[in-house]
Amino acid sequence: MTGERTQNDPLVIKEQGSFAAGGTVIASPGEFDPKNLFKTGGQTLHGDHLYTFYQVPENARKLPLVFWHGYGQFSKTWETTPDGREGFQNIFLRRNFGVYLIDQPRRGNAGRSTKPGSINAVPDEQKWFTIFRLGIWPEFFPGVQFSKNPESLNQFFRQLTPDTAPIDINVNADAVAALFDRIGPGLLVTHSHSGGMGWVAVLKSNKIKGVVSYEPGSGFIFPEGEVPAPMPSSGGNLKAIGVPLANFLKLTKIPIVIYYGDNIPSEPSDSPSQDQWRIHLAMAKLWVDAVNRHGGDAALVHLPEIGIYGNTHFPFSDLNNREIADLMYDFLAEKNLN
Amino acid sequence: MTGERTQNDPLVIKEQGSFAAGGTVIASPGEFDPKNLFKTGGQTLHGDHLYTFYQVPENARKLPLVFWHGYGQFSKTWETTPDGREGFQNIFLRRNFGVYLIDQPRRGNAGRSTKPGSINAVPDEQKWFTIFRLGIWPEFFPGVQFSKNPESLNQFFRQLTPDTAPIDINVNADAVAALFDRIGPGLLVTHSHSGGMGWVAVLKSNKIKGVVSYEPGSGFIFPEGEVPAPMPSSGGNLKAIGVPLANFLKLTKIPIVIYYGDNIPSEPSDSPSQDQWRIHLAMAKLWVDAVNRHGGDAALVHLPEIGIYGNTHFPFSDLNNREIADLMYDFLAEKNLN
Numbered sequence: 001m002t003g004e005r006t007q008n009d010p011l012v013i014k015e016q017g018s019f020a021a022g023g024t025v026i027a028s029p030g031e032f033d034p035k036n037l038f039k040t041g042g043q044t045l046h047g048d049h050l051y052t053f054y055q056v057p058e059n060a061r062k063l064p065l066v067f068w069h070g071y072g073q074f075s076k077t078w079e080t081t082p083d084g085r086e087g088f089q090n091i092f093l094r095r096n097f098g099v100y101l102i103d104q105p106r107r108g109n110a111g112r113s114t115k116p117g118s119i120n121a122v123p124d125e126q127k128w129f130t131i132f133r134l135g136i137w138p139e140f141f142p143g144v145q146f147s148k149n150p151e152s153l154n155q156f157f158r159q160l161t162p163d164t165a166p167i168d169i170n171v172n173a174d175a176v177a178a179l180f181d182r183i184g185p186g187l188l189v190t191h192s193h194s195g196g197m198g199w200v201a202v203l204k205s206n207k208i209k210g211v212v213s214y215e216p217g218s219g220f221i222f223p224e225g226e227v228p229a230p231m232p233s234s235g236g237n238l239k240a241i242g243v244p245l246a247n248f249l250k251l252t253k254i255p256i257v258i259y260y261g262d263n264i265p266s267e268p269s270d271s272p273s274q275d276q277w278r279i280h281l282a283m284a285k286l287w288v289d290a291v292n293r294h295g296g297d298a299a300l301v302h303l304p305e306i307g308i309y310g311n312t313h314f315p316f317s318d319l320n321n322r323e324i325a326d327l328m329y330d331f332l333a334e335k336n337l338n
Numbered sequence: 339m340t341g342e343r344t345q346n347d348p349l350v351i352k353e354q355g356s357f358a359a360g361g362t363v364i365a366s367p368g369e370f371d372p373k374n375l376f377k378t379g380g381q382t383l384h385g386d387h388l389y390t391f392y393q394v395p396e397n398a399r400k401l402p403l404v405f406w407h408g409y410g411q412f413s414k415t416w417e418t419t420p421d422g423r424e425g426f427q428n429i430f431l432r433r434n435f436g437v438y439l440i441d442q443p444r445r446g447n448a449g450r451s452t453k454p455g456s457i458n459a460v461p462d463e464q465k466w467f468t469i470f471r472l473g474i475w476p477e478f479f480p481g482v483q484f485s486k487n488p489e490s491l492n493q494f495f496r497q498l499t500p501d502t503a504p505i506d507i508n509v510n511a512d513a514v515a516a517l518f519d520r521i522g523p524g525l526l527v528t529h530s531h532s533g534g535m536g537w538v539a540v541l542k543s544n545k546i547k548g549v550v551s552y553e554p555g556s557g558f559i560f561p562e563g564e565v566p567a568p569m570p571s572s573g574g575n576l577k578a579i580g581v582p583l584a585n586f587l588k589l590t591k592i593p594i595v596i597y598y599g600d601n602i603p604s605e606p607s608d609s610p611s612q613d614q615w616r617i618h619l620a621m622a623k624l625w626v627d628a629v630n631r632h633g634g635d636a637a638l639v640h641l642p643e644i645g646i647y648g649n650t651h652f653p654f655s656d657l658n659n660r661e662i663a664d665l666m667y668d669f670l671a672e673k674n675l676n
Contacts (some may be wrong), residue, residue, distance in 0.1 A: 010347045010350045010351055010352050010396050011350075011351040011354065012351075013348055013349040013350075013351055013352055014348050016349065016428065017418035017422075017424070017425075017428070018414055019418060019422075019493060020492075020493055020497075023496065026459070026461060027461060028460075028461045032464040032475050032476075033466050033474065033606065034464075034474045034475060034609065034610075034611065035609070035610065037468060037469065037610060037611060038465065040460050040461050041460065042464060042494070043460075043462055043464045043465065044460035044461050044463045044464065045459060045460070045461040045462065045463060046463065046492060046496050046498075047496075049496050051496075053391070053417070058348050059453070074447055074449075075447070076447065078391070079355060079356040079391070080355035080356050080357060084355075084357075086355070087355075089625075090354065103447070106446045108446060108449065109412055109414065109441070109447055109499060111412075111446065111449065111457075111499035111500050111502070112496060112498050112499050112500065113447075113457070113459055115457070115459055116453070116456070116457055116458050116459045117457045117459075118455070118456045118457070119449075119451070119454055119455045119456070119457070119503065120454050121364070121367045121383060121451055121452050121453055121454045121455075122378050122381075122386065123364060123365060123378050123382050123383040124378065124380035124381055124383065124385070125381055125382045125383060125384065126370040126372075126380060126381045126382065127376065127381060129376040130372050130375060131375065136372045137370050137372060138370075140651055154358075154384060155357060155358055155618040157382070157384040158361065158384050158385075158387050158389075158450060159358075159558075160384075160448050160450050161448070161449035161450050161502075162450065164449070164457050164499075164500055165457065165459070165537035166422070166504060171505050171606070175438045185647070190376070192475055207409040228401035268371065271372065271373070271374075272373065272375060273372065275374060299614060303386050305653040314543075317586050322481060338348055
């Protein structure tokens, strides 16, 4: 790309900061007693907001990018990669986009909730290594776009962070809509679990002018009467959601692109970690067809089909993430969203 | 200050990113079964690290600043102020310091722990308003350096975030020492609860070359045999900690400055929120005397005594935070730490 800043140039930031968006307030009945600070009477709790750290470069493009992490993850997803290179935060700042990195309600820096939570400490990282398609533990997939340096895996595992209270899709989508209300029109970039919640956010906000979705998980929304049958796999069933057609049509008003990585089998597999992605990819194809059938503008890119191999569930932080960023940039340019 | 960049100039960032530092790993006995991902056998959990987001400006000074939040807080402490102005992150970037903002283990973006946790959702914000000396709820203190705009209080309350597992002072200090091991010599800036943990970190790391501590809370460390008697207050008792003299002497090898704000009574008070700060301030004075008695270089600045009024428990994000930053900068300059 012409004019792109390289990794060695300084970032020139016109403005950066952080704030909470959305959320609710609960209150205890009674009167506050300043002599007895631990009585809850008359006290409030502000929770269920999202937190965002944002940066706006000099000569920023009109539409900023709002980056929303996936399940068990937080804003780190878009920052430094596990092997220490620049993530999408820096890459798209260098391409003159404003970037908003969010922690969804009850995750990471948005931990304060109006609901209680409990967190176990059960070892589960070999599961995530496998579900996130780095390989089948302890083997990496051949040619996988993930560094074999042990420190990379250490950093990758430490990108996990728990929910401080139960996930609530509407709470999350409401907070994202509140963020767009505050910042104005922009583009939403989702990953995995936030893929499905991102569709809900589009239903709630007319300020989302385009969506880039990496490996969206459950939560595909179809018009009532057109909902596909649940899809079985050795990694569990995948159900789609029906909404009134008038709501669904909001998803047809903006450009949408979906990317899936490599090592997703095309036929049923007894490897549950891989097979669940087979049905997600299949459901995503049906969904793109439904959006376009109703006049929308959605595309699905299965990376190996365009000759890009080895990507995990995290293409934007994989070893070839600059190539993945180029694809996303080209999509935005093609749709006049840049 | 000559050459200082103003709030309207762009920030020129040579490098920025994030990583985890410190932490441990636990493992379940047995063998991982990729066909049964939810069996814990053979799986690991990486937790109890800290998380940091760092920025290094062009022409950075030699020693970066590591900012450590207080109790119930996270890295937001140092970012945008509750009323939307620049916090110490930006202010000290503009003064050409590298800045590392941390979330301590089991807080914010470092939520992944090897210990389980439970989080209640009990309203408690009027307690914090009062303990943090914005006023005695619902009244602000006259002349307090906090905006009366309701959105400021909304943002301030949403800066709270819970512990995802019990606080462990040694886990936290070890993670901070690991951070300094990775980044090399630097300066530690603490607030409230991290004040006491910061002294422990100095005992664990010889890479901490100076400490700036805002309203340090419990955890003052004295040589064994010189530990002051516990101090009573209407807000609870304050106990100091004894360590072998050889350990204590590490605190005498670096410049240290402590700041306390306004509305701390000089005589015992029946307002527990204020009275607890009276004894913290009194203990801090004894501590500074002990450090200096043993050849150290510690100073305590009670802001009203130098004509700076109205500061809360968060001087660095109060309305006069640029004046507070000037004080800190002048201290660093005087000690050749800039």
